[in-house]
Amino acid sequence: MLYFLPAPLKGTLAVLLVISSTLVLFPFLMVFALLKLVFPVTAIRKGCTVVLNRIARLWIGFNNLVMDLLHKIEWDVRGTQHLSQEHWYFVTCNHQSWADIPAIQYVLNSKIPLLKFFLKKELIWVPLLGVAWWALDFPFMHRHTKEQIARKPELKGKDIAATEAACEKFRYTPVTIFNFMEGTRFTPDKHQRQNSPYKHLLKPRAGGTAFVLGTMGEMLHTMLDVTIVYPTEQPVGIWDYLSGRIRKITIDIKVREIPPQFLGMDYENNRETRVEFQRWVSALWAEKDARIETLKSESAQNL
Numbered sequence: 435m436l437y438f439l440p441a442p443l444k445g446t447l448a449v450l451l452v453i454s455s456t457l458v459l460f461p462f463l464m465v466f467a468l469l470k471l472v473f474p475v476t477a478i479r480k481g482c483t484v485v486l487n488r489i490a491r492l493w494i495g496f497n498n499l500v501m502d503l504l505h506k507i508e509w510d511v512r513g514t515q516h517l518s519q520e521h522w523y524f525v526t527c528n529h530q531s532w533a534d535i536p537a538i539q540y541v542l543n544s545k546i547p548l549l550k551f552f553l554k555k556e557l558i559w560v561p562l563l564g565v566a567w568w569a570l571d572f573p574f575m576h577r578h579t580k581e582q583i584a585r586k587p588e589l590k591g592k593d594i595a596a597t598e599a600a601c602e603k604f605r606y607t608p609v610t611i612f613n614f615m616e617g618t619r620f621t622p623d624k625h626q627r628q629n630s631p632y633k634h635l636l637k638p639r640a641g642g643t644a645f646v647l648g649t650m651g652e653m654l655h656t657m658l659d660v661t662i663v664y665p666t667e668q669p670v671g672i673w674d675y676l677s678g679r680i681r682k683i684t685i686d687i688k689v690r691e692i693p694p695q696f697l698g699m700d701y702e703n704n705r706e707t708r709v710e711f712q713r714w715v716s717a718l719w720a721e722k723d724a725r726i727e728t729l730k731s732e733s734a735q736n737l
Contacts, residue, residue: 436504449676462489483607507681514541522608533670542610549612550571552574552646620635648698662684662686
């Protein structure tokens, strides 16, 4: 409805409105986070988790409303018909911009459980945010380097065990774990330095995904393979998204069953499984690369 405003003003309004909603909702999130921390009773913690997830979805929903109010983005969304909040999902996506996450949240909010990321355990000490991530049950990874394990062999396997314990709460509460398999945003320079075999993608990093599936294999059986395309060859950023300079976003979702041999796998110590998993990921990435080419072609024809 405010599409007529100049882009810099729309971007500024979007930022101010998102900050305002954060300031309003954050104290409520902290109240339930503290309740969850102070009262280690399963029923209380579960109740707090439900409320905390609703607060987070409300925050995302408000951000989406701001985008609808300020911008006229053409959303071409495919594959959301059979998604459910009662299912466990692993989500991966090609990574082109910092706008990818809010765009995916726009499409998937309230259709599946709240998106959550594996975080390094050190991030729990980030002021305020660490408590929020803990309260929202973002899993914190306990990873040891090869050098640390070489110095202290008794550490081997403890990272998986610690992360499994952190994820135990997800056994009875549906969750969505999100991971950018490329690990970083696509840029032509990174693409060239990697000598990537794909036209539109960086090389996938299979290890992070393998860690998630190895840790949570009993719960995660379904992958949402998300492909996001912007109708321009020029890089887009979060400011382009907030200011309405992005006119169209295509999000294509393929629902895939994860092969059972990869659920709960020992990626690091089983060479045969590791090679098979890397081949599976490479095949997914080749298919995604071809899919991006098709979507870009379709988008160019419709402009």
